[in-house]
Amino acid sequence: MRKVRKVLDIFGRFLFVLCVLALTFVFAMFQGGKVSWTIFYSLLPFVMYSTLLFFYPLTEIKVKRSIQTVSNRNGGKFLVTLLVKRKSRFPLLYTVVSEKWADDKRDSMVDVRLKKLFIFGFRKEKEWQYEIEQLPRGEHVLQGVVVEVSDFFGWLRKTKFIDAKDTILVFPKMMDLDYVPFDTQYDRGTQASLLNIVKDTTMATGVRGYQPGDRVTWIHWKSFARTQTLMTKEFEDRRSQELFLILDGRVTGTFEEQVELTASIMKEASSHQAGLALMTTGSESSLFPMIQSEEQQHQALVHLAKIKPTEKDKTATSSDFGTGFQHGGSIVLVTGKPDWSFMKSLLRGTKNARSIICFVVIKGDEPTPSAIEEDIRLARSKGVIVHVLGKEQFREAFKEVAGR
Known part of the structure; x- marks a missing residue:
């Protein structure tokens, strides 16, 4: 239904442009005189441009988005660059590019207007860079970009949605805490302590090969006596x-x-x-x-x-x-x-x-x-x-x- 309305709107605007041209022509034919024909010929280039714009395919316009994350924490900044490209050099005058969020409410949650007016002229590409500040925590989905082109007087307008999906994931802000354990545990039993991780040298769980830096008191002398190889006790981690x-x-x-x-x-x-x-x-x-x-x-x-x-x-x-x-x-x-x-x-x-x-x-x-x-x-x-x-x-x- 929405597509039908969109097509009817474009054709309605085009018919309006043709009616304006026909009315000025009829006026010049019946009125005669230099003034009436001057109005007709002055209006003719604008009508011709609107006609060409009507047949201009917006499908050739492509958009590439790149997101540079300054910080992906709540309240961080995001630098977004949009590159709008096209193949031909057909002169485009008023081109409005706007971001489309999956949630329409997101537009009111950012500090910038996610809409930009370009005058392309004969150029093939335009770049738009904007910065989003204080983006709240959550998953923010950019569905794509809406491109709208218009003629001189806004008589003819064409809109194209370009799919360019990107997801911005904003993590919660984390702060440093003065962490103090309430209690600590062994794999069996519990014991109160304010230490985080220490070696409990009263609980040997096995032996391993000696490594430089191991304490002398950790050497398993019985194994050394049997094998003549230095072995180190392994202890339970608290x-x-x-x-x-x-x-x-x-x-x-x-x-x-x-x-x-x-x-x-x-x-x-x-x-x-x-x-x-x-x-x-x-x-x-x-x-x-x-x-x-x-x-x-x-x-x-x-x-x-x-x-x-x-x-x-x-x-x-x-x-x-x-x-x-x-x-x-x-x-x-x-x-x-x-x-x-x-x-x-x-x-x-x-x-x-x-x-x-x-x-x-x-x-x-x-x-x-x-x-x-x-x-x-x-x-x-x-x-x-x-x-x-x-x-x-x-x-x-x-x-x-x-x-x-």
Whole structure:
């Protein structure tokens, strides 16, 4: 239906141009005189150009887009270059090139007008470069480019959509946190410690070949006595705590801040070699049961970049935690609504948890609503460690909890 309207619009405009020419010709024939014929001959070149433009194929116009990412984090800058090329040198006057987003609302979310007016003339190509600032977190899809050409007076206009799909993935902004483990674990048993990774020299798990730099006290002398080959003891690594990180996917006024805090915790915990799992709740729960390698961390970050809050007030169920929470570590919940119905699902599905920490994210310049304060008191009475944070307090989040 839209294509039919487009064709009818073009033909209607072309018929209007022909009618203007016919009317001026009839006027000159019946009126006579120098003035009337001057009007006709003055109008003739414009009508001829409009006629030629009507038959000019826009299919020969091609567009190439290149995106230079200055920063792919929330609030970063993107430099975009559009190269518009064509084969012929037919003179084009007013040519408007505009970007087409998959989501029309994106146009109002960027700081520049994604539309440019060119006067091609006889040139075969034109380049347009623009910069997008403060692009919000998410997956932004550029579907293509809309090219519109017009004659002198706008009587005839032709529009062509050129498919040029590109996806811009903007990751959440991550900040450095002062990470302090709540507890650390061996593969069997747990032990409190503020260290991240150290060699426990009381737990030898095997031997390996000696390497330069190994301590003398680590040499396995019994093996050396038997084989006359230097062997070094291998020790149990003391690992940072097991963390099960949960992002509440319900709609709140601080959802973007919650995503940023979750991504920051994930980054810091991974850098400190913590056993890490991530789950996001919402209309559908997404689970990343093991985040150890850079690829696994990247997959989780991609999910955090694309996630959108859900309007449905869905809480997690105990079955959601069965796969992700397999160790007796700590649960860290990031939310903006610490209501007890949501908390209860955590307590029901995580009986082996050493501790449950809830970070309640609020706007730093706004007082905590009384309803949230009541939810916090109820959660604390059930043994949940609740810490209220504004964005400016994210850096000290773990120190505040560890100091309690």
